[in-house]
Amino acid sequence: AQRVTQPEKLLSVFKGAPVELKCNYSYSGSPELFWYVQYSRQRLQLLLRHISRESIKGFTADLNKGETSFHLKKPFAQEEDSAMYYCALRSGSARQLTFGSGTQLTVLP
Amino acid sequence: ETGVTQSPTHLIKTRGQQVTLRCSSQSGHNTVSWYQQALGQGPQFIFQYYREEENGRGNFPPRFSGLQFPNYSSELNVNALELDDSALYLCASSLPGRTSTDTQYFGPGTRLTVL
Numbered sequence: 001a002q003r004v005t006q007p008e009k010l011l012s013v014f015k016g017a018p019v020e021l022k023c024n025y026s027y028s029g030s031p032e033l034f035w036y037v038q039y040s041r042q043r044l045q046l047l048l049r050h051i052s053r054e055s056i057k058g059f060t061a062d063l064n065k066g067e068t069s070f071h072l073k074k075p076f077a078q079e080e081d082s083a084m085y086y087c088a089l090r091s092g093s094a095r096q097l098t099f100g101s102g103t104q105l106t107v108l109p
Numbered sequence: 110e111t112g113v114t115q116s117p118t119h120l121i122k123t124r125g126q127q128v129t130l131r132c133s134s135q136s137g138h139n140t141v142s143w144y145q146q147a148l149g150q151g152p153q154f155i156f157q158y159y160r161e162e163e164n165g166r167g168n169f170p171p172r173f174s175g176l177q178f179p180n181y182s183s184e185l186n187v188n189a190l191e192l193d194d195s196a197l198y199l200c201a202s203s204l205p206g207r208t209s210t211d212t213q214y215f216g217p218g219t220r221l222t223v224l
Contacts, residue, residue, distance in 0.1 A: 006151075043215050045215065046212050046213075093164065094157040101149070101150050
């Protein structure tokens with residue numbers, strides 16, 4: 001069965017500092033991985049997907065199949081990045097998402 | 110283009126009762142997925158509906174059931190409510206496929222409290 005692990009429930013960094021949110025997965029097939037973000041009082045929304053290999057709001061994430069990881073990184077954190085971040089893996093006939101438990105990122109001024 | 114909407118926003122029920130939650134999918138989306146998010150956890154997949162048929166199911170008992178209507182809106186029904194059913198229930202709509210068009214767009218959720 002697939003599993004997504006986000007080891008940090010809380011992460012605080014200062015504005016301008018680099019930030020890395022960790023995500024590890026367990027899946028026997030070829031993974032499709034995503035990062036979702038939920039800003040305060042907003043709904044869950046897609047931030048980026050590994051297949052697109054894109055940078056969104058300065059965030060990037062590289063799939064490392066050897067380490068089964070998909071860490072989210074940003075070189076210079078901004079206060080508006082403060083939010084809950086969820087890593088998710090898509091699988092199954094319904095292409096459903098399996099989420100990690102989330103990391104609450106706080107960017108301090 | 111309207112986004113995913115859910116009703117009601119909040120709901121309080123007692124153990125043993127039944128509840129129906131509703132979801133209207135984003136315009137043009139014919140696939141609806143339901144997730145349960147317990148406090149402090151990530152969303153957990155309940156089931157998905159595509160063209161009015163159940164298209165996949167997570168590890169939830171049969172007392173969790175659903176419907177999808179011809180206009181692609183959907184209902185989640187939970188019978189014999191238990192205390193552990195207290196959670197945020199999220200609905201997500203999408204188009205089926207294996208491209209960027211199959212992104213799941215989430216609604217704001219319904220907060221269910223079972224006393």
